[in-house]
Amino acid sequence: VAAYTQPPRPAHRGKALTPSPVDRCAEALGIPVATPRSLKSDEEKAAFAALAPDVAVVAAYGLILGQAILDTPRLGCLNVHASLLPRWRGAAPIQRAILAGDAKTGVTIMAMARGLDTGPMIARAVTPINGKTAGELTEELAAIGARLVVETLADRGSWRAEEQDDAQATYAAKIDKAEARLDFARPAIEVERAVRAFNPAPGAFFEHDGERIRVLAAKVVDAQGAPGDVRDDRLTIACGEAAIRPALLQRAGRGAMTAEALLRGFPIPPGTRLA
Numbered sequence: 001v002a003a004y005t006q007p008p009r010p011a012h013r014g015k016a017l018t019p020s021p022v023d024r025c026a027e028a029l030g031i032p033v034a035t036p037r038s039l040k041s042d043e044e045k046a047a048f049a050a051l052a053p054d055v056a057v058v059a060a061y062g063l064i065l066g067q068a069i070l071d072t073p074r075l076g077c078l079n080v081h082a083s084l085l086p087r088w089r090g091a092a093p094i095q096r097a098i099l100a101g102d103a104k105t106g107v108t109i110m111a112m113a114r115g116l117d118t119g120p121m122i123a124r125a126v127t128p129i130n131g132k133t134a135g136e137l138t139e140e141l142a143a144i145g146a147r148l149v150v151e152t153l154a155d156r157g158s159w160r161a162e163e164q165d166d167a168q169a170t171y172a173a174k175i176d177k178a179e180a181r182l183d184f185a186r187p188a189i190e191v192e193r194a195v196r197a198f199n200p201a202p203g204a205f206f207e208h209d210g211e212r213i214r215v216l217a218a219k220v221v222d223a224q225g226a227p228g229d230v231r232d233d234r235l236t237i238a239c240g241e242a243a244i245r246p247a248l249l250q251r252a253g254r255g256a257m258t259a260e261a262l263l264r265g266f267p268i269p270p271g272t273r274l275a
Contacts, residue, residue, distance in 0.1 A: 001051045006062055007035040039069050048072055055156075057149055058112065070112055075156065077112040080145040082138070083172065084108060084124060086164040089117035090172035094137050097129060097172075098197040101189070104128050105137065107145040109152045111161055116171075120161035123152045133199040133217075177202045184228040184274065187241035188220045195244075203250075206237075206274045211266075216256055217248040230272040235259040237274060 003026035011018035019027075019035075026033045036044050045068045055075040058065065060082075070077050083093035085108040090096075097105045106126040113119035125144050129137065152159075180202045182191055195218045198204040203214040223231050225238030236245045250256045251266065268274070 001053055002032045002034055004034045004036070004061065007037055036063075039063055039065060045069065045072075055153065057153075059145065059149075065112065067114060070114075078122070078149065078152065079110045079112045079117070079119070080149050081108045081110055081117055082106075082141045082145065084126065085110060085117060085121055086166065086169040088170055088172040091174040093172040094141065095134050095172070095175055095197040096170075098132075098134060098137070099190075099193050101193060102129055105141070107141055107148055109145075109149055118164060118166070120163050122159050122161055123148055131196070133196045135200045175202065180204050182206050182215065184237060185240045188239040188244045189242070191239050191244050192218050192220050195246075208266075208268055208272065208274055212252060213262075213266075214250040215246045215248075216250055218244045218246045221245045226273070228274045230268055230270050230274060232270055233263070235263060235268060 003022060005020045005022035005026070008017040008019045008023070010016065023033050023035065034047070038044065039048070045066075048069055049072050053073045056069075056073045056077040057080065058077055059080040065077060081093065082105070083089075083097060084104070084106045087102075088096050088105075094105065104126055106124055108121050109123040110117065110121050111119045125148050127137075127140060127144060132140070175198070180194075180198045182194060182204050184191065184206075195204045195215050199216055203216075205212050205214045207213070221236055221243050223236050223238060223243035225231050225243070227238055227240050229238045230236065231238055231243060234245060236243050246259050248256050249259060249262050251262070262268075
């Protein structure tokens with residue numbers, strides 16, 4: 001009966017107000033679109049109630065839904081959450097799962113309630129992480145979540161809600177841009193996870209000669225040295241344990257390139273200490 005999405009934001013070089021992809025898609029399908037900045041006012045609550053929805057499906061919406069909104073749909077509000085709840089409640093479940101070295105993640109369809117991702121679980125689907133970046137997992141989980149919520153709605157007569165075990169809950173805090181600076185004092189396996197967790201945003205990086213170099217892909221290799229030391233002419237960087245070898249990097253304002261291509265125009269000789 002309607003699509004709710006974030007208001008248009010300034011985008012591109014001209015900073016013109018640009019509708020969200022959800023907004024554009026809904027318009028193309030002839031679905032009425034609402035873009036309130038908040039759902040807290042009596043007017044917005046009344047407008048939502050006037051739709052008389054059977055159910056609301058919420059995915060990465062970014063606004064708080066108060067109890068009046070949650071109580072309006074006859075079948076409640078369902079959240080498409082990108083983790084295997086109760087693990088990784090919160091804003092950045094995909095990145096936190098990668099950073100923690102989790103072997104798997106997935107999507108949980110949850111009946112929304114007051115509290116942060118605490119509602120009962122109705123359905124879930126699992127996928128291996130297996131070296132994927134946050135960007136790759138986001139695309140995969142979006143497709144899984146879309147399919148799973150449609151199946152869940154079609155099967156609404158047999159929902160069996162399962163309460164979450166709060167004792168097993170972990171919190172996926174919002175990503176701070178400062179976390180994207182690679183800490184070579186940490187074990188190489190953790191540094192490599194950070195590279196994947198922050199790809200595509202905010203982008204893992206180190207600095208050299210006053211320039212920020214993003215690391216888009218890397219692998220763990222068996223080498224030793226003081227953390228941050230460049231060990232060879234292949235840009236192998238020693239970590240607190242073992243080392244990483246960046247495979248794909250990006251300088252500011254330039255495209256992605258291999259380590260070999262980067263070093264041809266931007267030398268980082270062995271013995272350099274990176275941070």
